[in-house]
Amino acid sequence: MSDKLIKIIRFIGLGFLEPIIRLSRGEEPRKNGILILKIIIAPLASVLLFIGVWQTGSTALFNKEANYRIEKALKDQGQKAADEMKLCIDSGDISCQPNTLPSPSQVNASFKTLLKDHKAISIDKKNFKEKTAALNKQRNAEGKDPIVYTGRPSFVDQIKTSIKTVFAGFLLAILIAVPIGVIIGLSDTLRSSFNWLIQIFKPVSPVVWLLLVFMIVKTLTKDSDTDSSFIISFISVGLCSMWATLVNTAMGVSTVDKDFINVAKVLKLGPLQKVFKVILPSSLPLIFTGLRITLSVAWMVLIAIELLAQSPGLGSFVWEEFQNGANDSNSKIIVAMFVIGIIGFLLDRLMLAIQKFVSFNKNEGI
Template identity: 65%
Template sequence: MGQPPFDAPVASAPKASLAGLGRYLPARSKVRSRFPGVVRTLGISLASMAVFLLLWQLSASYLYGVEAAARIERTVQEQGPEAGAEMEACIASGAVSCKPNTLPFPSEVVHAAGLLLADHRAISSKKAEFGAETAELNAVREEQGLDPIVYTGRPSFVDQIGTSLKTVAVGFLISLLIAVPIGIVIGLNDTLRIAFNWMIQVFKPVSPVVWLLLVFMIVKTLTLGSDSDTSFLISCISVGLCSMWATLVNTSLGVSSVNKDYLNVARVLNLGIGKKIFKVILPSAIPVIFTGMRITVSVAWMVLIAIELLAQSPGLGSFVWEEFQNGGSDSNAKIIVAMFVIGLVGFLLDRIMFWVQQRVSFEKAVG
């Protein structure tokens, strides 16, 4: 076959890829219809944030004034008017040595967040340098079958966030492994549901402190003679036991309330117990089960902070307690930073669970 002439028109690139991409984007009409609502929601949210920051600023300013006046008056009573005047001048200058220790201003919290990020970068740099210095030695130790030398310095704030997330993930997994199977079993049998009801009602409101002490006693006994650090294991198990009850109750409720017509169809099809559970009961009960799982995640993240604080295991709870004990000039601001991080992470965990629920459930849940 002859080649086409040089000046033959060149076919344009196919637009099928762009058309295919458009299938995954929302329709323009739908975007236009939702735009006013989105703008209104965003405006209300920004306005409420501005009001919150204003109230925070005013409250911090008032408390600062109260604390400053009390400190000046105390200095006058103990050391005389001249010392009181010096204290007043020192407070007015903003010196750290005489700064009232009270609710920090929003600007101080933002500054503390910047300090924590800078501290994380410095610690990460030290870790990298340590890893480079010990790389050859660790290679030799690995050939000899010895454990590598690891960095044991102080963890940064970001590192502690990661530790808390790892702890809550393992604790959440423990709660699912306990609650879902038991919930399915007692949901299928009225006698077992009655038999377990008293246990659920008694243990569900138990404080995380009590669960922590119970787990500590058991783990300490089972790990006698071991040199390993069990604080992480104790925290994970305590979180799982504290938070599993919502999933247990909702799984039992969801399984016991499956439409009887579905069960009759399964009986007609002569399905075994395994297929009956995984093909009929669980798909029908998933919306209720996931509601319990979302509550479990929220409870797990909430009790984790208290458990880390009491168990002295690494994480956000330990960070908050150390800053409180430290009593530095910026400790209060760092505690507020941790508070916002805890709230935002808890919100994101709930949104993740909601997204997963939307993907696996045939019923659309309300967020």
């Protein structure tokens, strides 16, 4: 039973919990104790160290900013204004708080605010839906568009939108990169003739891709009045991130073990059988390595693209908060940073698990 549990947690990348489970069963207490120290306590200590450095740094920055404000008040308006400013800052009044790197506790508070905000908006949405249900039914019967909620999206909604966009982009990348990668991997001629294209477009920045997609999609959707920002951002994400998969697929397909190819030749397998029974399965591990890179690149560029394309999601959340300049904007940006990081990490774990699953050599995988 527990061995199965250990297998599962290993598989989903939570292997660090293993010694705890083993210790709770009384297995090799000394060895597992040391293991816990090594792979749980030590990383936790590093987290604490990180928060400590952050706290110290943000305090120092806070003081620098506060002193600057007081001195400025002294220089511009005299001693009285300076004293008032000092009092105001010490009292914690929002109106005169120095605007700088927020401390961990501020970020935590913002995180809670964002969650509260999400709850409030959810309730608001639900109420709105209930209120308009009857009306929408009527409008529907009359052939009119229903009334939809147009209020501000909450932070959690932004996260959902971002994840939706990244997976749409990822899917697009798979649909483009894998078939093309297989085809050019099979032929030396095609590979060398398309190499220039790959080499030139691979390093192009997400911003440029966005503009390119913008040019094309804007023209294509000229006559429809749907919001094209989602389409633009997911296509840009797909185009930016597909290169790793393309290159890896082509490489995987073109470097299939010569022994396998010889076997296929000796057994006189047909071309289709050769591709599906021999070449594709043997290049799957490399294809999935490419897909894993693609997903992490997709998530990384998504934020930048949303930020620029003004399409809803975490990127535009960050940008709006930055433009907003409210007192807790900075800490909300840091919250978003952590959320982006953690989701990116989880996506990578997910891909790693799939990669391990499809890899025929179970010892592979990083």
